[in-house]
Amino acid sequence: xxQAAMVFAAALIxxxxxxxxxxxxxxxQRYDLPLPLGYFLVAAGAVVVMTFVILALxxxxxxxxxxxxxxxxxxxxxxxxxxxxxxxxxxxALTLLVVAGLFGTPDTFKNITPVAVWVIWWVGFGFLTAFIxxxxxxxxxxxxxxxxxxxxxxxxxxxxxxxxxxxRWLGVWPSCAFFLLFAWLExxxxxxxxxxxxxxxxxxxxxxxxxxxxxxxxxxWLKSGEVFAVAFGLFGRFAPLNFTNDGRWRxxxxxxxxxxxxxxxxxxxxxxxxxxxxxxxxVDGFMETPLWAAVVVWVFAGFGSVDANPWAYMAxxxxxxxxxxxxxxxxxLVVIALMARISRLKSANLSGLFVLSLIPIAIAYHxxxxxxxxxxxxxxxxxxxxxxxxxxxxxxxxMLYRIDIGIVDAKSIWYLSVVAIVTGHIIAVWVGHVTxxxxxxDIRAAxxxxxxxxxxxxxxxxxxxxxLAQPIVEPNTK
Amino acid sequence: MSRRDTxxxxxxxxxxxxxxxxxSAGTCPAQTATAEPRRFxxxxxxxxxxxxxxxxxxxxxEAVELVWSADRRTIVHLHGYSIEVxxxxxxxxxxxxxxxATGRFPIETHGxxxxxxxxxxVHPR
Numbered sequence: 001x002x003q004a005a006m007v008f009a010a011a012l013i014x015x016x017x018x019x020x021x022x023x024x025x026x027x028x029q030r031y032d033l034p035l036p037l038g039y040f041l042v043a044a045g046a047v048v049v050m051t052f053v054i055l056a057l058x059x060x061x062x063x064x065x066x067x068x069x070x071x072x073x074x075x076x077x078x079x080x081x082x083x084x085x086x087x088x089x090x091x092x093a094l095t096l097l098v099v100a101g102l103f104g105t106p107d108t109f110k111n112i113t114p115v116a117v118w119v120i121w122w123v124g125f126g127f128l129t130a131f132i133x134x135x136x137x138x139x140x141x142x143x144x145x146x147x148x149x150x151x152x153x154x155x156x157x158x159x160x161x162x163x164x165x166x167x168r169w170l171g172v173w174p175s176c177a178f179f180l181l182f183a184w185l186e187x188x189x190x191x192x193x194x195x196x197x198x199x200x201x202x203x204x205x206x207x208x209x210x211x212x213x214x215x216x217x218x219x220x221w222l223k224s225g226e227v228f229a230v231a232f233g234l235f236g237r238f239a240p241l242n243f244t245n246d247g248r249w250r251x252x253x254x255x256x257x258x259x260x261x262x263x264x265x266x267x268x269x270x271x272x273x274x275x276x277x278x279x280x281x282x283v284d285g286f287m288e289t290p291l292w293a294a295v296v297v298w299v300f301a302g303f304g305s306v307d308a309n310p311w312a313y314m315a316x317x318x319x320x321x322x323x324x325x326x327x328x329x330x331x332x333l334v335v336i337a338l339m340a341r342i343s344r345l346k347s348a349n350l351s352g353l354f355v356l357s358l359i360p361i362a363i364a365y366h367x368x369x370x371x372x373x374x375x376x377x378x379x380x381x382x383x384x385x386x387x388x389x390x391x392x393x394x395x396x397x398x399m400l401y402r403i404d405i406g407i408v409d410a411k412s413i414w415y416l417s418v419v420a421i422v423t424g425h426i427i428a429v430w431v432g433h434v435t436x437x438x439x440x441x442d443i444r445a446a447x448x449x450x451x452x453x454x455x456x457x458x459x460x461x462x463x464x465x466x467x468l469a470q471p472i473v474e475p476n477t478k
Numbered sequence: 479m480s481r482r483d484t485x486x487x488x489x490x491x492x493x494x495x496x497x498x499x500x501x502s503a504g505t506c507p508a509q510t511a512t513a514e515p516r517r518f519x520x521x522x523x524x525x526x527x528x529x530x531x532x533x534x535x536x537x538x539x540e541a542v543e544l545v546w547s548a549d550r551r552t553i554v555h556l557h558g559y560s561i562e563v564x565x566x567x568x569x570x571x572x573x574x575x576x577x578x579a580t581g582r583f584p585i586e587t588h589g590x591x592x593x594x595x596x597x598x599x600v601h602p603r
Contacts, residue, residue: 029557031583033580033599033601034582406578410600410602471597
């Protein structure tokens with residue numbers, strides 16, 4: 001496995017060499033104005049005030065430990081034909097992305113693959129997952145194709161998988177590795193917008209996923225090594241719709257964010273995965289701040305310009321991508337150690353319980369950060385749907401659609417950012433509080449144990465706000 | 479209804495209100511500007527703006543004119559609005575447009591590599 005992973009990494013690193021006109025900024029480019037000082041101060045004030053309001057509101061909730069209640073409101077079953085047709089559509093979409101990437105035009109904005117993957121799927125489907133429900137397990141094309149293959153092969157073999165024993169200690173670490181690589185491809189790699197590179201990356205990942213299915217069995221690998229199943233699963237805990245499978249697909253409705261309340265601690269590797277995701281969300285925004293640009297200028301002062309040393313600049317970005325989540329994890333572990341001291345419980349259990357309470361802050365920031373990009377760059381899918389390969393087709397008569405960059409006003413985005421950040425913070429504090437009162441027998445210990453966590457939450461929220469208030473700049477040392 | 483349910487309820491009201499807000503967040507009706515265009519003279523030497531202007535700020539719906547001159551043949555591209563001019567030494571080229579979309583838009587020199595010259599900020603009214 002290790003060797004295979006190295007080959008995969010090497011293949012991906014070699015990708016940019018496969019050519020194409022690769023300018024780093026193309027799709028990732030956001031046109032957001034910085035959050036004005038007034039909005040920043042109102043939001044920051046609201047965050048601090050609301051933290052204490054929630055403390056006061058819910059603190060004397062009870063004098064003994066409480067079970068996390070079952071919040072389910074409604075249950076239902078997803079009709080099989082709906083599942084089957086969504087799976088077919090998802091698989092056709094995946095095929096289209098690969099074919100368009102390989103055989104379509106190399107122009108980023110005239111080929112459907114870059115916009116469909118980065119904007120519609122990673123950002124848009126991410127929003128859908130967090131705010132409505134995680135349908136990835138239903139439509140996951142790698143999973144459904146493998147399932148179909150197993151069904152077809154049934155007359156001859158009992159299954160296509162060796163069902164090798166998956167080592168327990170490995171947990172979701174393979175997903176952590178894939179996520180780091182994916183984040184690197186998204187934020188750092190040159191040529192990440194080149195359709196051909198993307199098609200090759202998709203094919204490579206498909207081979208890995210199916211190999212994982214074959215060695216360990218589909219269900220095991222979906223829980224541990226299929227990074228998107230793990231990632232969307234995490235984001236989807238915030239959503240009101242929850243999809244489960246007991247032979248048929250069931251759906252249940254629950255209040256927002258209640259999926260983040262856990263009775264059992266997460267595995268250490270899953271805690272690490274969550275911190276990795278939380279950290280990269282912040283790194284993404286931080287890479288566009290003047291502070292980061294200043295750091296780059298300072299580092300490059302010795303040996304020339306960014307343009308002349310693209311590899312050195314990439315190395316810096318990569319270092320930040322790794323350092324960001326590590327710093328967050330370090331702070332989190334300090335907080336957990338303090339909580340353990342106050343409550344006299346084991347840190348190992350606590351670290352798996354409270355990490356989910358940070359997720360709403362990251363989701364809120366993600367929304368504020370990407371909403372305008374989604375609204376503006378997402379429009380490219382309208383002309384591209386008519387001409388996915390850039391061959392000059394006009395399948396739906398939308399090829400000549402012009403992108404409206406004024407579709408959302410900056411003021412709307414500022415309001416949205418403030419409301420989202422403050423709401424996300426309130427939910428985070430609430431989740432932390434409910435979790436604490438379920439974990440700690442002694443309600444006083446529960447209260448006191450939350451102080452370090454609240455400090456971390458306020459810090460994390462303020463960092464998000466601060467990034468939103470920075471003008472977007474590209475490091476440029478010429 | 480217990481306090482905990484109240485908490486969940488409040489949280490959900492907040493999320494739903496946010497969602498409604500986002501749903502309704504559209505554009506404001508455009509104003510027609512009749513005033514003189516805002517004019518900015520920008521000169522490029524050695525691939526950078528001469529008087530260290532880093533940002534040009536205008537209001538939404540203002541008429542804007544960016545007047546370019548350069549010491550060598552340069553392609554200048556305003557992103558978002560997607561306006562491109564080719565500037566030759568000794569001549570001026572004008573980007574004239576109405577700033578109908580808010581945002582912070584990079585203006586780059588295009589060619590072998592893309593380098594940011596400065597940013598155009600269009601602020602809401």
